[in-house]
Amino acid sequence: MTVDDVLQQVQAGLHLEAETEHEVLEELRGHLEEAVAAGMARGLTSEAALSQAAAALGIEQTAIELQATHAGWGALEGIAAAALPVIFALVLRWFIFAPDGTAAAWRELPVRPALAVIAAVVLLVPLIRFPRRRYALGLWLIFWALSLLTAIWPTTRW
Known part of the structure; x- marks a missing residue:
């Protein structure tokens, strides 16, 4: 599993305008990469650190909350x-x-x-x-x- 795979799972739950969706996913990418780097600093492999970050993130709940926060009339x-x-x-x-x-x-x-x-x-x-x-x-x-x-x-x- 890669960061892109996690972002695709989140993106599947989003129905936003393209620009808003891109901005949200890029910000989320930064948070995931920081979490993976922190996990690797603790001695985890990159896959284990990403799995732990994705589990802590709660992909489905994150997608629901992002959709609720950023949805609008556009x-x-x-x-x-x-x-x-x-x-x-x-x-x-x-x-x-x-x-x-x-x-x-x-x-x-x-x-x-x-x-x-x-x-x-x-x-x-x-x-x-x-x-x-x-x-x-x-x-x-x-x-x-x-x-x-x-x-x-x-x-x-x-």
Whole structure:
């Protein structure tokens, strides 16, 4: 039995995205190689040290725990993180601008606290929902700026 054999047994129980699975298995490889080196330092053969490390690891239980820890929506979560800022920018644009794109309601904004609440929620939802995807705020700002530009530019008189 080799380290690759142990990793194949663990991999059989994983159903993760390819990149995540590769990272997890590489980290596990490092731990197994360290355990084998420690066993060999105690006088065991490499096969005995690997068998002892695999037994201590608990291959099936490790696969189950790794799957539970690293499973997620993957690509769908990334798409949602990119789509939320666009959707929220459009929603805010609809609250502020008239359907024809004019900024007729700008004077009413300071007296409409509901808009401030909606804007705060729109800013915070991507950050709360996607804690590791902080770029959602940056995307939101880009799309919001583009929305403002497309609404204000035609009404500007030079």
